[in-house]
Amino acid sequence: MSNSETDNPAPATPVSETFFQDRAKQFKALSNPHRLRIFMTLAGCLEPGCVMESDVDHYENCQREFSEQLQLAPSTVSHHFKELRNAGLVHMERQGKRVLVWIDADTVKALRSVLGG
């Protein structure tokens, strides 16, 4: 996935086809209520006064917890995480028995700029 336009809130015309494809794919990753809930939980945005700085707060072993909270099969949660990763919104890293997960701040920033932020 190209990130060449990530840092440009107002890219020069004409905007490439890749730009729309990448952003659309990222919005699609957020277009399912379950995935959106996962994303916002990871982003720490479900509490009042929260701030999105998720590359600092890493979550551990969260898939099992989401599986219970959302009442979904583990394989389904795994699928949703894959979608979030493929879109470039979420990163995962194995550390022994545990798995760390965090949000890609640059990608989120790029999406925000599409919304005029």
Next chain:
Amino acid sequence: MSNSETDNPAPATPVSETFFQDRAKQFKALSNPHRLRIFMTLAGCLEPGCVMESDVDHYENCQREFSEQLQLAPSTVSHHFKELRNAGLVHMERQGKRVLVWIDADTVKALRSVLGG
């Protein structure tokens, strides 16, 4: 569609199911490259230095133009506009022969807040 949480960037826990459904539906409206292009064109965000104030700049008769630009059948463009309207992102109003179109700034703001804006 409920907009009760639109103005709250950091809603109190627990976040309602409706919140995720509404936001997910709005992200879904932006999850197609063609619709995203339409949205950004309406938002005037395809030029350098643009600002999103689309409730000021109304577009006229745009469906026909998008139909040509995107190489899609008029019925397909109409369908995409319907999706954007159903998500609450876009408004349309007939004025005689012409049709005015504009972006719902509040909905966009609500989406931006999900991304930590």
Next chain:
DNA sequence: TTCAGAGTTCGACATGTTTCGAACATAGAA
């Protein structure tokens, strides 16, 4: 080495999305 815990991959099924063309509705102009 065997076991248990966390996540992945696969195949299957039901449902939703994207797209088209054809037929329709509506408003102004000839």
Next chain:
DNA sequence: TTCTATGTTCGAAACATGTCGAACTCTGAA
């Protein structure tokens, strides 16, 4: 009224998505 331009609705086809259970991998503990 008839014509033209714009947008809508419908049915159909191709394709994508969400979900599950079963079988799998990988890692650390007993």
